[in-house]
Amino acid sequence: MLKNKISLMLVCALSILCIFSGNVLAHHEENHVSMEVNENKSLDLAKHSQSAILIERDTGNIIFDKNANEKLPPASMTKIMTLLLIMEAIENAQLSLDESIRISENAASMGGSQIFLETGEEMSVEDLLKGIAVASGNDASVAMAERIAGSEQAFVEMMNKKVEELGLKSTKFQNSTGLPADDHYSTAHDMAIMAKALLKYEDITKYTSIYEDYLRKGQDNEFWLVNTNKLVRFYDGVDGLKTGYTNEAKFCLTATAEKNEMRTIAVVLGAGSTKERNSDVSQLLDYAYAKYETKPLYEKNQAVTSFEWLKADKQKVNVVTNDSVSILYQKGTDLNKIETKITINQDIDLPVEKGSMVGKLQVMEEGKVISETDLIVKDDIKHANVFQLFKRTFQSFF
Structure with a gap:
């Protein structure tokens, strides 16, 4: 426990652009979200889809909504959660891209979209990742699920636990693929939030943006991968994310694009055809992109402050952002100054693992919070040893 409680409230006046009150779209502010959604009810967008949503990725601000909380089958957009857990496992060193996975009979037996894996075949994590991200391979999804959790059912439990961690209330998974199953559902809103979480792993678009590639290249069983999301080729800036189709779900797509330093996520469910989707x-x-712009404030893992901790092995503790931070505003509006407030928790126990949340970075307009991002520690922090404590105590006398 810190004896000298850290109460660090840094208010940094930034000479950056922001909106006058009412034009700032606020992250996690229900009154602002509701206002923006109601304003867009008259827009003739997503007219071919049963449900849709459009958000800005960094802030999570809702730009457009149509029945976004209606529970519907997500089909292969389910694989957004599968990819999220794969990327987490890679980041946590539980997996490596060059690891070889032996394919089970169960994985090889999957129907629907597949990359035609064979029982006993070995394929690298990276190639399986391509198979999921590009070709929506159900066999590749189950193979990765079995590798990470031991069985697909155990992996599904991880998927639903992650749903809870993300605070989603209208999603439940029964498999890792999106193949038809009772009580397997999500919403446009929840899919957008899952996509937002997946896009924290910037390397994911390295795979989801591939239009065509080959697996087992040069071998007799060479397989041509062609992206099921044609917008990665035909819409400037689109670099993902995941399509879906079943007879029940119809045509679905969660897409992401980045232009002019602004990343958006669009989700549609229940369209009548690929063309309409x-x-x-x-x-x-x-x-x-016609109506809005973003102003980046901080990149992911950017250092924002540090503090001294006498009893820690690293006396200077660096604090970084857990995600990128931006503001979203309408084009052509008069702009104002905003503030950022950095708050470090007053009570922190040693040891602290790398990536642990130790505070918040709030973006504020006229004293009102319009977005909030976790601050984390950059390194593992352990107890200082006796020699370190003696040295620091000695130095404090001089």
Whole structure:
């Protein structure tokens, strides 16, 4: 426990652009979100889809909504959560891209979209990742699920636990693939939040942006990968994310694009055809980039402050952002100054693992919080040893 409680409230006046009150879209502010959604009810967007949503990734601000909380089958967009857990496992060193995975009979037996894995075949994590991200391979998804959790059912439990961690109330998974199953559902809103979480792993778009590639290249069983999301080729800035289709779900797509330092996520469910699905998403993205802009404030893992901790092995503790931080505003608005407030927790126990949350960074307009981002420690922090404590105590006398 820190004896000298850290109460660090840094208010940094930034000479950056922001909106006058009412034009700032607020992260996690229900009154602002509701106002923006109601304003867009009259827009003739996503007219071919049963449900849709458009958000800005950094802030999570909702730009457009149509029945976004309606529970529907997500089909292969389910694999967004599968990819999220794969990327987490890679980041946590539980997996490596060059690791070889032996394919089980169960994984090889998956129907629907597949990369035609064979029982006993070995394939690298990276190639399986491509198989999921590009070709929506159900066999590749189950193979990775079995590797990470031991069985697909255990992996599904991890998926639903992650749903809870993300605070999602209208999603439940029964498999890692999106193949039809009772009581397997999500919403446009929840899929957008899952996509937002997945996009924290910037390397994911390295795979989801591939239009065509090959698995087992040069071998007799060479397989041509072609992206099921044609917008990665035909819409400027689109570099992911995941399509879906079943007879029940119809045509679905969670797409992401980045242009002019602004990343958006558009989700549509229940479109009547591939053409209608792509048209609806394209219109949503067109609207976002025609009407809105973002101002980046901090990059992910950017150092924002540090503090001294006498009893820690590293006396100077560096604090970084857990995610990128931006503000979203309408084009052509008069702009104002905003503030950022950095608050470090007053009570922190040693030891502290790298990546642990130790505070918050708030973006504020006229004293009102419009977005909030976790601050984390950059390194593992352990107890100082006796020699370190003696040295620091000695130095404090001089």
